[in-house]
Amino acid sequence: MPGKALQLSRRSFLAASAALAARPASAATAPSSGPVEVVIVGAGAAGIAAARRLAAAERRYVVIEATDHIGGRCVTDVTSFGVPFDRGAHWIYLPDTNPVTKLTPVRGIDIYPAPQSQKVRIGLRYAREGELEDFLTAQVRTTRAIDEVARKTDIPCVQAVPPDLGDWRATIDFVLGPYFCAKDLAQVSSFDFAHARERNAAAFCKQGFGALLTALGQGLNIHPATPATTVDTRGGITVETAKGTIAARTAIVTVPTNVVSSGGLKFSPELGHHQIDAFGRMSLGSYDHIALELLGNPLGLESDDLVLQKSTDTHTAAMLANVSGTELCLIDIGGAFGRDLSAQGEAAMIDFAVNWLAGLFGSEVKSAIGRKHATRWDAEPYALGAWSAAVPGSQFARRQLLEPIADNVWYAGEAAHETLWGTVGGAWESGERAADAVLAHLGPMRPGAPALAEESKKRTPGGEHVERRARRYEERRQEASPQYFGGTPTIMAPER
Numbered sequence: 001m002p003g004k005a006l007q008l009s010r011r012s013f014l015a016a017s018a019a020l021a022a023r024p025a026s027a028a029t030a031p032s033s034g035p036v037e038v039v040i041v042g043a044g045a046a047g048i049a050a051a052r053r054l055a056a057a058e059r060r061y062v063v064i065e066a067t068d069h070i071g072g073r074c075v076t077d078v079t080s081f082g083v084p085f086d087r088g089a090h091w092i093y094l095p096d097t098n099p100v101t102k103l104t105p106v107r108g109i110d111i112y113p114a115p116q117s118q119k120v121r122i123g124l125r126y127a128r129e130g131e132l133e134d135f136l137t138a139q140v141r142t143t144r145a146i147d148e149v150a151r152k153t154d155i156p157c158v159q160a161v162p163p164d165l166g167d168w169r170a171t172i173d174f175v176l177g178p179y180f181c182a183k184d185l186a187q188v189s190s191f192d193f194a195h196a197r198e199r200n201a202a203a204f205c206k207q208g209f210g211a212l213l214t215a216l217g218q219g220l221n222i223h224p225a226t227p228a229t230t231v232d233t234r235g236g237i238t239v240e241t242a243k244g245t246i247a248a249r250t251a252i253v254t255v256p257t258n259v260v261s262s263g264g265l266k267f268s269p270e271l272g273h274h275q276i277d278a279f280g281r282m283s284l285g286s287y288d289h290i291a292l293e294l295l296g297n298p299l300g301l302e303s304d305d306l307v308l309q310k311s312t313d314t315h316t317a318a319m320l321a322n323v324s325g326t327e328l329c330l331i332d333i334g335g336a337f338g339r340d341l342s343a344q345g346e347a348a349m350i351d352f353a354v355n356w357l358a359g360l361f362g363s364e365v366k367s368a369i370g371r372k373h374a375t376r377w378d379a380e381p382y383a384l385g386a387w388s389a390a391v392p393g394s395q396f397a398r399r400q401l402l403e404p405i406a407d408n409v410w411y412a413g414e415a416a417h418e419t420l421w422g423t424v425g426g427a428w429e430s431g432e433r434a435a436d437a438v439l440a441h442l443g444p445m446r447p448g449a450p451a452l453a454e455e456s457k458k459r460t461p462g463g464e465h466v467e468r469r470a471r472r473y474e475e476r477r478q479e480a481s482p483q484y485f486g487g488t489p490t491i492m493a494p495e496r
């Protein structure tokens, strides 16, 4: 989620999860040898956080990641522009409490506060102070109106927007809709919107937010380029991957909701109707960066200046200029307009961005444009969108995702955080929570004792005796691919 409305004065929520989020992993080390206890599907923020927690507890885990890199929707590209370009997440929200900043390695990573203000262009000029005040007042009134409605009912946010916003209406629709939620306000639940924690402070990482996440994933037992196709929860866990089968006692699934809904990852037995429904209600919206190199700072902007347009329709964007003092500028699009534009391809996206910029600053800017590139998250097969925002009438669906998928499988990720959805910090906390649930399920480690002996007297809710499950697990483990079980699991450095 981008640097949305830093001036918003929405009600602050005390994170119910704050206490759970404590106790960071002290060391990201690989586990000792032995059968896998936990398989984690996906090495984005949630997967890395879960793995660190399990590594710190010295449990035997493996992370399998479909792509050739770690970080998921938080990844830094250093080749396209020769400077760090965050293809996904860039804003580090609430840095004072963000679990990711707390763990930042001291060396090689620089975090600095993001500017607090934003600039607004009205045609070819900047908004005057009075006009900016009108804009900010309109934002505050609208968010309050949505909060108010959400106390009584869960309706599309658009229905709560005050009718008298005048010529700021389209801009407010963009800032609170596509820019905040990656969806138009008509597609967003008022309840979900109102429960999002206020994100009124942010920071940036000079080396890229993705680089920071990669640093936090170093030394973990991560297998890149290993897409999972099926998670079988019967008789222990069996995960089918493109490179073979993995058996484990438990699983943490962190793939984006759209990947589950589209059948990109299947479960056996199939998910129940209410679970399928919850993933569908937490669908990802559309959000992309159109990155342009603007040579010689032709717009005369400061480092990390955020520029919005007073727009008249949905064909608008937000620009983060001179990213970390470089010549890289990100022009962000989202919602239905962004989705349709992205479907037309990179050339159409760049064309829009160049003309949008020319419309705000004059056509001379075109001659200062160097390298260009656009992300297309909707088309990334292991993401299929940007981040989740609940569809109207889905107030309980996020909570549903917090429930175990089966008695030995947990879902984690940004969509499974009730107040920090759509953020890396939320995904991280969710991953840690899932790891804590797994640790509670596994029980204390008994060195030398067979891992499953602890559970052999329990019965599962489904009535299947754990001993029998343990035997089946052991059989499957024997059959499974040796690369995951040949003594000490391989520690694979994330490939870039």
Ligand SMILES: Cc1cc2nc3c(=O)[nH]c(=O)nc-3n(C[C@H](O)[C@H](O)[C@H](O)COP(=O)(O)OP(=O)(O)OC[C@H]3O[C@@H](n4cnc5c(N)ncnc54)[C@H](O)[C@@H]3O)c2cc1C
Pocket (backbone or CB within 6 Å): 001, 002, 003, 041, 042, 043, 044, 045, 046, 047, 064, 065, 066, 067, 070, 071, 072, 073, 074, 087, 088, 089, 090, 091, 092, 093, 226, 227, 228, 229, 254, 255, 256, 259, 264, 265, 287, 288, 289, 375, 377, 382, 383, 385, 386, 387, 412, 413, 414, 415, 421, 422, 423, 424, 425, 427
């Ligand atoms: C353009 C954009 C801008 C954003 N801006 C911000 C921002 O400024 N600040 C912010 O905090 N957040 C932002 N976000 C949101 C943020 O990136 C996400 O909330 C967060 O990174 C999600 O982490 P996650 O672990 O839940 O999921 P992911 O990062 O998606 O991780 C899931 C992992 O699972 C892998 N996977 C998928 N399918 C399979 C499979 N079948 N087998 C194995 N692995 C699989 C994926 O490759 C991925 O690595 C932005 C997102 C986008 C797209």
